[in-house]
Amino acid sequence: xxxxxxxxxxxxxxxxxxxxxxxxxxxxxxxxxx
Amino acid sequence: xxxxxxxxxxxxxxxxxxxxxxxxxxxxxxxxxxxxxxxxxxxxxxxxxxxxxxxxxxxxxxxxxxxxxxxxxxxxxxxxxxxxxxxxxxxxxxxxxxxxxxxxxxxxxxxxxxxxxxxxxxxxxxxxxxxxxxxxxxxxxxxxxxxxxxxxxxxxxxxxxxxxxxxxxxxxxxxxxxxxxxxxxxxxxxxxxxxxxxxxxxxxxxxxxxxxxxxxxxxxxxxxxxxxxxxxxxxxxxxxxxxxxxxxxxxxxxxxxxxxxxxxxxxxxxxxxxx
Numbered sequence: 001x002x003x004x005x006x007x008x009x010x011x012x013x014x015x016x017x018x019x020x021x022x023x024x025x026x027x028x029x030x031x032x033x034x
Numbered sequence: 035x036x037x038x039x040x041x042x043x044x045x046x047x048x049x050x051x052x053x054x055x056x057x058x059x060x061x062x063x064x065x066x067x068x069x070x071x072x073x074x075x076x077x078x079x080x081x082x083x084x085x086x087x088x089x090x091x092x093x094x095x096x097x098x099x100x101x102x103x104x105x106x107x108x109x110x111x112x113x114x115x116x117x118x119x120x121x122x123x124x125x126x127x128x129x130x131x132x133x134x135x136x137x138x139x140x141x142x143x144x145x146x147x148x149x150x151x152x153x154x155x156x157x158x159x160x161x162x163x164x165x166x167x168x169x170x171x172x173x174x175x176x177x178x179x180x181x182x183x184x185x186x187x188x189x190x191x192x193x194x195x196x197x198x199x200x201x202x203x204x205x206x207x208x209x210x211x212x213x214x215x216x217x218x219x220x221x222x223x224x225x226x227x228x229x230x231x232x233x234x235x236x237x238x239x240x241x242x243x244x245x246x247x248x249x250x251x252x253x254x255x256x257x258x259x260x261x262x263x264x265x266x267x268x269x270x271x272x273x274x275x276x277x278x279x280x281x282x283x284x285x286x287x288x289x290x291x292x293x294x295x296x297x298x299x300x301x302x303x304x305x306x307x308x309x
Contacts (some may be wrong), residue, residue: 031282033035033056033090034065034083 039094051271135170143178155213193205221252
C-alpha cells in the first residue's frame with residue numbers, strides 16, 4: 001500500500017514538473033526580426 | 035533588418051551592434067539585408083519582410099520619400115517598425131531612434147572654444163552639404179562657437195570621404211599659414227586632413243577633431259594621438275533590440291528616442307568610458 005502511494009506521489013511530482021516545463025517553454029516564444 | 039548601405043564603416047558598426055545585442059536573446063532570430071544604397075531594393079526588402087510575416091522590422095532608410103510607403107504599409111498591417119538614424123515621412127511607424135547631429139555639432143563647437151581658450155583659426159571639412167547630417171553638424175558647430183573669437187577661416191564640402199578631405203586640406207594649408215584646429219564632420223575627414231598636414235610637415239601645429247568615434251576608427255585615432263577628440267555618433271543598434279524586446283513584451287514605447295553622445299579624448303579613450 002505504502003509503495004503504491006509513493007509511486008503515485010512520484011508520478012504526481014513528475015507530471016507537475018512536466019507541466020511546469022511546458023509552461024516555461026510556451027512563454028519562450030521565438031521572434032523573427034527582419 | 036534592412037540596412038541602406040553597408041559600404042560605410044558606421045553602418046557596419048550599426049549592424050554589429052544589433053547582432054551583438056540580439057545574440058544575447060536566444061528567442062530573437064535576426065534577418066539582415068543590405069540595400070546597397072538602392073532605395074528600390076530597400077523597398078523590396080521591406081515588402082519581402084511583410085510577406086514573410088516577420089514579427090518586427092528594423093530599417094535604416096536610404097531616403098525618406100521612397101521608403102515611407104512600404105514602412106507605412108508594414109505598420110498598418112500590424113508589424114511594428116523601428117526606424118533607425120534616418121527618418122521616413124509622416125508618422126506611420128512605431129518608433130524612430132537616432133542621434134541629434136546639431137547637438138553633437140554644438141558640443142564639438144563648445145569643446146573647441148574651451149580647448150583653444152576662446153580664440154583661434156579653424157578649418158571645417160564638411161560632410162555632404164545636401165544631406166541633413168552635414169547641414170546640422172555645420173550649424174550646430176557654428177552655434178557652439180558663437181560669441182567666441184574663433185574664426186572658421188576655410189571650409190569645404192568633402193562629402194564624408196577621406197580622400198576629398200585630404201585634397202581640401204591641401205588647399206587650406208596652401209592658403210593659410212596659421213591653422214589652430216581642423217573640425218571634420220566625420221573621423222575619416224579629420225584623418226584625411228591630418229594626413230595632408232603630416233605630408234606638409236605641419237601636423238603638430240594644429241589639432242584635429244572628428245565625429246562618429248567608431249572603436250576601430252575615431253577611437254583608434256584618438257588612442258594614436260592623431261585626433262584630439264572624437265564625438266560619438268551612436269548607432270542605436272543596441273537600443274533598437276532593447277525596444278524590440280519591450281514591444282514583444284507588450285510595453286508602450288516612445289515614438290522618438292534621441293540618443294546621447296559622448297566625447298572621446300586621450301583622457302578617457304583607454305578606459306573605454308567616454309566623457
